[in-house]
Amino acid sequence: MTISVIGAGSWGTALALLIARNGHQVLLWGHHPEHIANLGRDRCNKRYLPEAPFPETLQVTADLGEAVEQCELALVSVPSHAFRATLMAMHPAMPDSAGLAWATKGLEKTSGRLLSDVVTDIMGADRPAAVLSGPTFASEVAAGKPTAITVASRQTDMAAKTAALLHNKYFRAYTTSDIVGVQLGGATKNVLAIAAGMADGLGFGANARAALITRGLAELLRLGLAMGGRMETLMGLAGVGDLLLTCTDNQSRNRRFGLGLGQGLSREEVTAQIGQEIEGATAASIIYKLACEKGIEMPITEQVYRILNEGMTPAEAVDNLLLREPKPEMAQGMA
Structure with a gap:
């Protein structure tokens, strides 16, 4: 061909x-x-x-x-x-x-x-x-x-x-x-990779990274299912598979972007260092707006949005996440 x-x-x-x-x-x-x-x-x-x-x-x-x-x-x-x-x-x-x-x-x-x-x-x-x-x-x-x-x-x-x-x-x-689930998995994981990078940049370690990825997956599932994606897609290569990759390896531009923010660099400084498009930085605003419109709870995505658009620091965002009220962990990440 x-x-x-x-x-x-x-x-x-x-x-x-x-x-x-x-x-x-x-x-x-x-x-x-x-x-x-x-x-x-x-x-x-x-x-x-x-x-x-x-x-x-x-x-x-x-x-x-x-x-x-x-x-x-x-x-x-x-x-x-x-x-x-x-x-x-x-x-x-x-x-x-x-x-x-x-x-x-x-x-x-x-x-x-x-x-x-x-x-x-x-x-x-x-x-x-x-x-x-x-x-x-x-x-x-x-x-x-x-x-x-x-x-x-x-x-x-x-x-x-x-x-x-x-x-x-x-x-x-x-x-x-499932064209919807594949697209939403690819877009949302970039935002969550920024969050994972920030957690590592702050020095929080492997426990925090694993918890953040797991709860990030819950957010991806909530949005993907609400938009018409299918569970098997979101739990497959285009969802959890891509999420794990971009949250854990420094070949990911979005993760490196978060690392820089967590280490105290400005958005402009870390973007200049990477020298390529950071899709998650754009997607954070779009996905947060979608979540608000549909009444979907996406607290990690919200904190990334506030860091990038409202001047919140990564440390303040972590406090906001940790101080949320305790709640049950529902099956299939729907809590």
Whole structure:
């Protein structure tokens, strides 16, 4: 197949490598011409994945029209704030028969809507569409280390087609029709990873981290189920699996962001240190607003929101969480 990967950051490059190694022709697009020129010259992404050379089946372009005009499937991996604009730019050149998949984890910043709703707005309800999410760090995928992911689509054949593009002996792709649960798991876990990082930055240790992840999972379940996601999805790779990964390993930008905040750095300082998009910082406001609108209790998410938007310190946020009234722990994280 001819596949376009839209977004030449670490995750987009890793996915392009994976698909190209699986024998498909891949065209990787990025919006910075200088960056793309470097990729073409170096035949690797020296900035993000310097140890992963490009196979011959992977080419690059800074021309978005060229990237999508002959593709059979376009896989979008851009930050959530750029998702709508990127799709709008792609749409005029994209063949009507081409499928669309995305690996962006987040919600639309301006509206709080699921990215699947944005896809329908721009590409139409009949466009085959799929989202992929799970516990996957780009560097490990690029290095060929084993992992597994969930591909969700309302069209069974689109889910199977997208999974087949990715699946190989070190990358296992499962399918589901639960497009809502997969998207909410991917967005919410980033906020909770910031909280886990802050707890470690404050020096609270393994006990606190485990408790925070467990109670964070309860929040993810409450929101996901209220929005129409399914329990098996939220307790699977795109939910608890991704939550565990991003809360416990410093390859996670969101966790490192929280670590910096917990160690006393300002939001601006830690963002500059990381030098990449921190999706959880954007998602915190969106998810907190959704929780308020639906009357869902998400105390960890609320404290992350208040730290990022109201000047609360991480230490004050911890006090707020610990001073909450004792209550029963209900089955399946519904308390």
